[in-house]
Amino acid sequence: MSDSVAIDWRDRRVEIEYAWLPARHAEQAKAPLLVFLHEGLGSLSMWKDFPERLCDAAGARGLVFSRPGYGRSTPRAEGETWGLDFMHRQAEEVLPALLDALDVAQPAWLVGHSDGGSIALLHAAGHPARVAGLVLLAPHIFVEDITLANIRRAREDYEHGSLRAGLARHHADPDSAFWGWNRIWLHPPFARWNITDALAAIRCPVLAIQGLDDAYGTLAQIRGIAEGVPGTELLELPQCGHSPHRDQSAQVIAATNAFIHHRRQR
Template sequence: MSEAPRFVEIDWAGRRVRVEHQWIAPERRAAPLIVFLHEGLGSLSMWKDFPQRLCDAAGCRGLVWSRPGYGRSTPRAAEEAWNPDFMHRQAHEVLPALLEALDVDVAATPPWLFGHSDGASITLLYAARFPKQLAGAIVLAPHILVEDLSVNSIEKARNAYLETDLRQRLARHHDDPDSAFWGWNDIWLAPGFRDWTIEPELASIVCPLLAVQGLDDEYGTLEQIRGIARRAPQTELLELPACGHSPHRDQPEGLIAASTDFIRRHHYNHGD
């Protein structure tokens, strides 16, 4: 069963920020832990029941959380503009601080990471920086470089936020939808972000890795996951038909089956 969302405080960016989080099936004390990292406009609540379904199928525990600036976590300050290294900082600073605050012993029992979109890129950056502190990773629609397709879709999202009910819909999931939207949208459309890439870091990833992308993804081409596999040869690829940018919404059954098989193979093959 899932516990109710709760909050923990961490020190980050020179201030105390609260992080909304939720444990799934904490009673499975000996089971692997999956940590879920949401997309650029996501939050704990926007995952809906997918983390619970995956953890139940795989027999795992889960940790779902909202990054600072999202959900019920501390919003981004009005004057705070994200820099091109914002995903690096999430991977290198925020996620480790959260795991420490929640007493997750990454040395004794490394967790699994399950990331979507920006959260998938953060997952890859964590895997590259802390190779001994995770058991494996599953990344959905990751970004390893900026493509014209991504920028065009993010420009459309800006228009939708200004001209449609997108802000009202996001307000159901974020205490401050403007914090969530403009933090993400402004940096992705900044001219200085066009040269952003995490390709050099990928060769440092040694853990088992499953990279998933929909064939109809409006935010990235298949080069995003195929580029990972070229640099981290242990990567397994899953290319899903009839699937856009959110495989956990468009193809949940197939994704759960593939993820469960992947986790079980690599967890038990290592004698855990």
């Protein structure tokens, strides 16, 4: 069951849908906190049971939420368009405001998928004291032709296929979620978006995971992270697309659990 909390953002009050997952196998005060950052078309509900399964395996608490414009959070304002810095604003404005509103003081492990992985990287670079570690699922650090080609296909599916109906099960306003994401990614200047320069500021441990059959990015993404953040652990999964937590969930949970426990013992 989700709840909501209000934050001030972009000169207005917005409601953020969120849910806590309590620890099951650890003392509450000592349990690591995992914060889940969804993909560009995702939401709290689109994670399904993955956060609960991962937290259960890791003996962790979890915080899952929908960013503004997604899920049951406040939709985009009428006529609102996102800028080239939309992921930076999520990392530097929305996430800190949400954590403050929920009185989260301990450093968190950020589990980010796709755009959520990029936001996690940017937050770790700008707020190192708030981040214990990063688990990145198919993140983006620059724009590739394969990404844009499949985002164009998604637009066709949304306008003429079944994608809108599918998203309507997870978003109060599917147009808010889809067009906010699709229009900025396909805005011609966004082809130059690149966050590799931010990687040098990251000080926490990183696990970067990507499928070998990812239709939205190549292995150059996570290998680029490893070049920019020394000590990054990579997991490259066969028979896996853009959603490793769905396509190879058991391997992702096992690798993440081992990563968190190993790093916490250092």
